[in-house]
Amino acid sequence: MAYRKFRGTKLFTGKSWAPQDSVLITQSNGQVEAIVSIAEAGDDIQPVDGIISPGFINAHCHLELSHMAGKIPPQTGMIPFLLNVMNHRQAAIEAIQEASYQTDQQMHLEGIVAVGDICNTLHSLETKKSSRLNYHSFVEVSGFIGATAQNRFEQARTVWEKFREIGPASITPHAPYSVSPELFQLINDFDPGTLLSMHNQESEAENDFFISGQSPLRDLFTSIGVNIDFFQAPGITSLQAVLPHLNKAAKLILVHNVVTSPDDLAFLQQQPINETFFCVCPGANQYINQSMPPGFLLKSQLDKIVIGTDSLASNYQLSITEELKLLAGCYPEIPLEHLLQWATLNGAKALNMDSHLGSFEKGKTPGVIALNDWKVTRLL
Ligand SMILES: [Zn+2]
Known part of the structure; x- marks a missing residue:
């Protein structure tokens, strides 16, 4: 299965900040798989300029x-x-x-x-x-x-x-x-x-x-x-x-x-x-x-x-x-x-x-966005 992996300057889960150096992993359709540390995330991590947040x-x-x-x-x-x-x-x-x-x-x-x-x-x-x-x-x-x-x-x-x-x-x-x-x-x-x-x-x-x-x-x-x-x-x-x-x-x-x-x-x-x-x-x-x-x-x-x-x-x-x-x-x-x-x-x-919607919990498809200097980029 193809995964998407995102690492931003910070990762907001919907409720709080994830630990620094966290990576968000989703399926290709945007369904949340996990939040893991960069050491566990493997290859093909997409660097993101900005805070990663649910939609x-x-x-x-x-x-x-x-x-x-x-x-x-x-x-x-x-x-x-x-x-x-x-x-x-x-x-x-x-x-x-x-x-x-x-x-x-x-x-x-x-x-x-x-x-x-x-x-x-x-x-x-x-x-x-x-x-x-x-x-x-x-x-x-x-x-x-x-x-x-x-x-x-x-x-x-x-x-x-x-x-x-x-x-x-x-x-x-x-x-x-x-x-x-x-x-x-x-x-x-x-x-x-x-x-x-x-x-x-x-x-x-x-x-x-x-x-x-x-x-x-x-x-x-x-x-x-x-x-x-x-x-x-x-x-x-x-x-x-x-x-x-x-x-x-x-x-x-x-x-x-x-x-x-x-x-x-x-x-x-x-x-x-x-x-x-x-x-x-x-x-x-x-x-x-x-x-x-x-x-x-x-x-x-x-x-x-x-x-x-x-x-x-x-x-x-x-x-x-x-x-x-x-x-x-x-x-x-x-x-x-x-x-x-x-x-x-x-x-x-x-x-x-x-x-x-609303948070990066496993199984949800909340959308993935990046927020940088009050500008939004849609990632998923
Ligand atoms: Zn109104």
Whole structure:
């Protein structure tokens, strides 16, 4: 059997550094065979300039928004951003599908092997059918008016039925401020024990909407012609207000968490959801609000942080490497092996893909990449 053998400047396993002078051995199809010392590795070792790592996991993306690249102005703040995205959704379907396809190819080159992808439509379906990447499709539903809940949910279910034919898929809420209690209940009851994802606490406006009721989010609803005069702010943060609606999920990926507090974390730890991951998307936070995910969260949740690029509507590229570079620039005290664990093994666990992705354990096919000066080369 033909083996591939790689020796880089360092070898990251998905969880930690392998001993210096380790060699990664895979089968020709990329299946991991072993990590051995150079003395045991034999001949034909391929020298690699850079750190060798398992392929990256992009835990939060919107492939179907790829055609918005360069169209949404940066640093407008949350509400203008959301309105801009809504206005740009009406593009020609061929253009949307072509941009999805090109972005999928680009993510492959960037060393990404799996994606947690938000879908509101079927526009990314054809790309996913032929992709080399592994996708979990989160079919997203929103609607703040309770009377529309059943109708919105049925529309999402139609989309979900198509995506689940080609891979893992779930019906997932958009955000605390855009989903009614009735709609949350339909989502919660639909598939107990599933994996869910939700945008969470991306800006102060979201918390203010739930704490005081005074928030620019009210202007967003006015702009789109939705009367929310009935809404009474519960006086607690958005996360605390809606988490009890999601008590049947086995796993939840909360995305952004820019204004999540230690109190929110303590509240979350008392909830019956078995496992929560925190997806950080610093590139999108910078693009929209010039903000960053909070240091306390990054430093206290080593095994629960995952990395997302968000979409080309709110980022200059979909590159996990660029996200890690931003985090390293803002928090230089965070060790590189933590950043790499978030981008590999943690992401695979969050997306239920750690049986074959995320680390160099025998039998897995996690992809092999080299990272050198924040540039990725794909080795397998
Ligand atoms: Zn998003």
